[in-house]
Amino acid sequence: MPRRHILRAQQFDMELLKTIFRRADQFAIWNEVPWMKETVRERCRGRVQVSLFYQPSTRTRISFGIAAHRLGIHVEPTENAREFSSAIKGESLEDTIRVLNAYEVDLIVLRHYEEGAAQRAAAVSSCPIINAGDGPGQHPTQALLDLYTIRQSHFEIDGITVVIGGDLTRGRTARSLAYLLSKYKDVRIIFVAPPELRMGSDVLDHLKEHGIAFAEHDVLEDVAPDADVVYWTRTQTEHPLDGIDDNALQARYCIDEHIIDIMKSDAIVMHPLPRNSEISTAIDGNLRAVYFRQAGNGVPVRMAAIEWTLGLL
């Protein structure tokens, strides 16, 4: 069997997506199916996962940690490898991976601040690498759980209309989701962003190539009533861009009670979290607001993803 890394959202074909999502369906009812637990764990017993985080991400680390624990995998954590590890003594990422390989670990979950880091790690690793975010690059398991959440609400992804909005220049989750949606039939994407924060042309070109209908728009209010899914993202104020007043943007691009009221009754509002003011807490109780369920889906989806990398799926 060739090594099974998870590096980019685009690597998954429809067949594999289905397999992972069906397995995630089983894991999603984990607490209701006690008899499943021992069987699942038995297959992973004794395996070791290293969570190698060169960039902090408590949320991602904890959801991978819980996923591994439920599977019976032991996790060696590293909360801030950039600052703490031998990286400060000049060790290359490749050497760190080679040393972990020498420890015979079974899986490396890597978060890094540089685009392409996961690809570089995979090129030398003798065990699977899961890319848990590489700088402005990809975060494929986030894309998987986003798609899984859409499927949970709409059952079929073919034919839906998805509004993707917010900070489309700096947000990698929006980019990855657009790539994944391009695999489905008759999907329509409407990008909503201020002119300064539009979706990159590489993604738009990819959609054109795959014959995906898309449009770009400035004002959410105009397109919200058409959406089956509104996927909203945070203005990444921690990566400032020249000439952009992030606070003003956040105020203009906010999902509040008015927006959710004009949406279809079965539409959903998603967000990769953390959110700032771009989603009003006033809508948290609305059934269409699924962003916390979406975050929760990270655990079953990552359980299935880990099983796949280990050749168990």
Place this chain on the structure above:
Amino acid sequence: MPRRHILRAQQFDMELLKTIFRRADQFAIWNEVPWMKETVRERCRGRVQVSLFYQPSTRTRISFGIAAHRLGIHVEPTENAREFSSAIKGESLEDTIRVLNAYEVDLIVLRHYEEGAAQRAAAVSSCPIINAGDGPGQHPTQALLDLYTIRQSHFEIDGITVVIGGDLTRGRTARSLAYLLSKYKDVRIIFVAPPELRMGSDVLDHLKEHGIAFAEHDVLEDVAPDADVVYWTRTQTEHPLDGIDDNALQARYCIDEHIIDIMKSDAIVMHPLPRNSEISTAIDGNLRAVYFRQAGNGVPVRMAAIEWTLGLL
């Protein structure tokens, strides 16, 4: 069953204190009772505790970690959530709690730098919250283990005389202990502190209301012979107060061989640790110096407290 949070020392009634302390008595002899281990663990198997520490506290984190491990609970640790988590991206504490709820964790042990944080977390959480210290506010499991340590030495808490001294303005453990002692009969409290670091009037008012006899004093030497318990605290030099020379205070308020010699033969010296020079290492070997045993009691008491939050006690 209503959600069982542990937020404030005052929330425990006498009945519950007795229940927790009796259970802690069993856990205190953990290594001597091998047959108990599997029974205890079986009930918690598969449960997940998140130690969400926005403020570092190695000691508290490790004792909660060992307590959870002995109970068979898996811990997802976060050593410095304030710096590392999505908090730096502006996520509210409430949202972080909601995400952990979505991961279906069973328990959140929260340490935070702001007073009232645990209360805010509990207001939105669907799983129990244990307050492991909220800034200048409360640290209720520390108060429990303090009381447990007194009970270990004196059997009955009713009727004892407790000297509480040191930095009573900035020390939350001293405050919590005073609150808890007010539940017992005929307890006498003598506060010993320099005028600048006296116990807050809220605590004194509470004692008056509950008819607890108390006095305030400047000099430990004068009152040490009366004490059944001397509970001493550290000058919190990391939170400087205007016009106070902490080094001078520490030198004046020191428990040394002279002080311990004038204490009753069955009296005990307690300290929440860490200590600086306010307790001389020269008395460490004295049988009346119980502060390390007190720290060790953190494990069995927290085991019992965790069991209670999970509805197992």
Place this chain on the structure above:
Amino acid sequence: MPRRHILRAQQFDMELLKTIFRRADQFAIWNEVPWMKETVRERCRGRVQVSLFYQPSTRTRISFGIAAHRLGIHVEPTENAREFSSAIKGESLEDTIRVLNAYEVDLIVLRHYEEGAAQRAAAVSSCPIINAGDGPGQHPTQALLDLYTIRQSHFEIDGITVVIGGDLTRGRTARSLAYLLSKYKDVRIIFVAPPELRMGSDVLDHLKEHGIAFAEHDVLEDVAPDADVVYWTRTQTEHPLDGIDDNALQARYCIDEHIIDIMKSDAIVMHPLPRNSEISTAIDGNLRAVYFRQAGNGVPVRMAAIEWTLGLL
């Protein structure tokens, strides 16, 4: 049984080295011997190891973590105790050890920035201490795995010629290895270092005392053909020395294809890692380059070392 600490490389006699290495041989084939796993774990079940790291070292912490996990020992980690723990409130190392003792932990793996810290910890601890590096002092399990790696390739250590080179002034691994080699018969050591970074006179005096033949040399090329082992170390640029241009040194003292080509066919190149440019990545594929296998040996050797401290070996 007296407490079994691991504090200095010199503490091991030949008999004990043999015992540890034979046990490591069993652990080195861990994944091939499934039936061994349960037996090994049964003996350690319920034990707790605290990894108390006052200085970051991801590699060492993870290899001790994996070693403990395989033995069935639970680990409470502390990635940066210096910054995070009550050390910043002025707690002494001795008090921290006493508190961990009160928690009834079974083993403390200590990394500290001050020479002699492990010795100080051991002086007060009621459980075993393993020194995982104390500043410029010792790192005895690294020395064990270095020796184990030599034994793996040459079977007998008696009679071999070892070139130890690089930064011999600031590198503690080179020092510890020299001490350990002095226990074997007819070993010849050639130190290769620029005049500014020579091996300390304390080590040279020790070798003279024990009748070990040694020489000092400036140029690796001249002595590489004689070596059975070339043990190379990194220029510790993070601890700058007056008047030394580390970059220039690193360029002059580099093991590349030319050097490895003039070595004996069964000679090996070792390095404690992390490396910078002093070992060319071009030789990574060469069978004589064993530094990643050497790192990997950290797990089985530390498993055996831990078992010994617990009285199980």
